[in-house]
Amino acid sequence: MSAQNAPEDVIAEALERAFGGGAPERIGVAVSGGGDSMALLDLLRQLGVAEICVASVNHGLRAEAAEELALVAAYAAQHGLSHDILKWHWEGAGNLQAAARDGRRAALHDWAVRRGIAHVALGHTADDQAETFLMRLARGSGVDGLAGMAEARMDGAVTWLRPALGARRGALRGHLRAAGIDWAEDPSNEDVRFDRVKARQMMEGLAPLGLTVDRLVQTSEHMARERDTLHWAARQAKAGAAQVVAGDVVLDAEALEMMPESMALRVVADALCFVSGETYRPRFKALKAALESRKSVTLHGCLILPGKSHVTITRELKAVQAARVPVGTNWDGRWRVGGPEVAGLEVAALGEGGLAQCPDWRDAGVARQTLLVSPAVWRDTELIAAPLAGFGEGWYAELVEGRAVFG
Template sequence: MTDSSPLDDNAFSHIMADPALAGSACSLAVACSGGPDSMALAFLLSRWCRDNGRRLTALVVDHRLRQESAREAETVGARLAALGVRVAILVREGPKLTRDLQNQARLARYGLMLSWCREQGAGDLFLGHHLDDQAETFLLRLARGSGVDGLSAMSPIEMRGGIRLVRPLLDIPKTRLVATLEQAGQAFVQDPSNLSDHFTRNRLRRLMPTLAEEGMDARRLADTAKHLSRARQSLEFYTSQHLNRSGRLYPHGFVRLERATFLEAPEEIRLRSLSKLVSALGGADYPPRFDRLQRLMKRLEADADGAGTLSGCQLLVRGGRIWLAREPSAVSGPVPLEGVGSFIWDRRFRIMLSATKKWPKETDFFIGALGIDGWRQWQNSGREISGFSILPAFVRRGIPALWRGDKLVCPLSTQKSDHWQDHGIEEIHLIAGELFGKTAFSSLNMRTM
């Protein structure tokens, strides 16, 4: 029998007692469409943040799919504000979505929310996915022929674009979330698209009662996804071990692999390793498509020398080694140095500005890529950073650098340097743990060249 008891503050605090869910970020965001799932999470999370000294902002996305969408977003925003929650309404710009509507809307929504989190320094984005969503996602992916990763469905914690996605309600059925709002007298909206048979998820949802009669209820399906998640975690563990054994991550944001060692692993581990490298170094929000990944792997296996690009990542095979770095055209643009504090550049580097030097609002100092011109200026200066000259040209181009106007001050290394500390930069480090997970490329491999 489905549990329909409301969640109270104690029950939610028990869920959030897991340190992995609570995290350490002071500034949190919660995605809220105004529906019962996300509204219940915003309601519970707002009270938890109040009691735990966290700052919460609710992100409401106006997809511009209907004429009344702006008014609907404002209504949701007003309900959240009445709970004492800060609200940011994010509006999707561009042409109207017409094909693959739900998927395109989801991609646009996540793009807007992740960009907001990065710009505003919110480290965690909370999502209202629940037990029924987990079961439906499992069925959707089963119908698409997904492998272990897809059938593992959603994870409680997921890194995407440098932001933690946190799903604290995956073990909670929707009936309990609706009951929570009804007990609190909190209004919510019902999305009319959830009633349309045009969408596969809705059609599968209608099958759930029939499946439950055969023993495949939401809890059973979600438990199956958990079993597969454990298998995925094992594969990820061996993938990290493989990366540690065959490669080296440099603090300047690129990777060098020993080709022979890399190709020794079983095919599944090789493909997972390559996918992780391409996703992290290329900066994409999603892994590369499997068919393209497989073609690139076959090229690495066949050619002792060669090159390729995939999802913003560039590769070069030379002298028994594979070099991987962000494709120069995918590197972020320059960011001016203003004020104090820290910021993330190019989704790879956290730059900490000195508290003793305050940058003016208008400054000609900025962080950007070294590029071709920067490398030429650095060579002409007579100064050198050990090992830079042996790097492939595309690797050097994406290295972070401090600029003043069109004049290079210096390349930035994670090794402290008077060149950039004199200009008010306190610290720079590669967010490797967020890029690859804490077990891939151990600290022993994080030395400079």
């Protein structure tokens, strides 16, 4: 992917890679009013491969945001495009930029699902890719992190597209100037409190050393190819060393021991994410310490239980003891419980109190720790059923699609 091609060619080629000859009926576009997303919107509209639906997120953090979104609304109205403004509110906890990014993504995801839009385009550029590489390098990221942002990534029912990832930020603004389209500059882009701004400013000093945007993007692409190779190898390793048992991932201890350390760490990290439902892997230092301890360790909302022949990754009771949903609803993102139609029942973890009400739980052949975090049916504090413990006639618990096979 070259960052020197004309942006319209970059985007057209990216869409061809994403869709081939079968573009969807509609594409969502996330537009903030900034130069990158405004240029992406105009270029996608001109390409005409699909109906364009526009969404903007108002974070409520700056008074200027209303004026910036007014630019988007005016453009959408001029070209007959639908435009929805989504609200997000910061609770004040954690890193502001990270919270805003996650909140923005969640709002856009919900919007796309409601509108029946399967693809949403984001305005990330080659400059963003290079800055991301530098930031992750500073954090000590491995191959997966340094592979950077993907041009297309599935996220449940929505696929995020970055069709301008091969274009330079300056080229996109050049397009806007030529087309006479206004855009807004976010003052936070000059705020050196933010890591991305620091990385952006650092690029100027690195360029004379040959660490240009193009070179960093190229290195990121090399890392992406290596990541794909490692993912392929990990699938082979999992096929021979792992199985899903009652929602746990059970790893063959000898096979794990025979793997190169990097592969064993990858398999265990993937197992932790599979069981917990977390998107991101645990920190490398914590993961390595857990694997080396050979003792029971809690990590990533899971419990790692080493044994003579197997290592079991199960859910941590603390992570699920507050989770409570109506029967028929996915519980802990993994389980669906069904049985007799009785109103007012809920699914929650079996826990110690529930297990004490299952006198024959040993006959079920499921480990005690696994049963503690298994789904049970409750009427307030009354235990109705615990399918994995063999308690409650006519009730069953099954893993939802995608959570029955670890591969």
